[in-house]
Amino acid sequence: MNGNMNMIGYGLAVIGSALAIGMIFAAYVNGVARQPEARGVLQGVAILGAALAEALAIIAIGLAFALK
């Protein structure tokens, strides 16, 4: 077996992003269920928010491979 402790750290680091993205899309589904006509506006906001939250996880996987 070989491996890298960075990956365990990465797994811990993305918990925050995962929760954030889950909450963002939960709110999006709720919003669309309440007001289906607002879907277009909400979709953009939800994807933008998810992209911001996901950026942390993306930076984390980059660092997980880059740091020695």
Next chain:
Amino acid sequence: MKAEFVSPGPEIFDLPPIFTLAGFGVTKPMLTVVGGTVLLAGFFLLTVRRAQLVPGRYQYFGESVYGFVRNSVVLESIGAQGLRFVPFLATLFTFIAVLNIAGIIPLLQFPATSHMGFSLALALMAWVLYNAVGMKHQGVWGYFKTMMFPPGIPKPVYVLLAPIEFFSTVLVRPVTLALRLTLNMFAGHLVLVLFILGGNYLIFELGGVVGIGSGTLAMVGSIGMTFFEGFIQLLQAYVFTLLTALYIGGALSSEH
């Protein structure tokens, strides 16, 4: 003594050059980009040549891809004033989709966008475009003013908010745009390689009932992962296009 399993790492992305052209080693992703460009140009030429009122098969497919970008990306996120960006965004979407899908096409099986250079060039194009649109639409000072000093916030907060907004819009956006695409493709390709190499190791090196059984499971799983990866690749092309459209839309709207 059985050989130990060596898990694949980032070094699998260092492909050897296929041939040398004027001192530069030409690698698979470079050829994928050239091939993808030719394929897309040929495809869209085929779809618009002899365009008819009742579309044929190719024209219908081309128009539905274009219509998807026009209706569910641009009209929903920018509005009618963003219609002049549809050609750029449709090209961006199809180009990224083709480069990503190269990652699951048998024998090719390498997403060109998993190399930072290609995604960074695309992200810089989007960065130049939305900044230029914002400066043209609101003026240079007006663009930075609406970006860094949105109205309706207590004065002391601007000390914190203005630098954060500046860094987020000018520096972080292009980097995350490129990194998101690159690292999604990177991680997806790594997972596929891990499934296949692991299955290969279990079947041929470990052997026995356990090895062959779990190795077969890994190989079957790699087929499922390939389809999942195809879905992710299309989704990432969509996300890249949608984010570019949202950034353009943000630069166009003067009230924030």
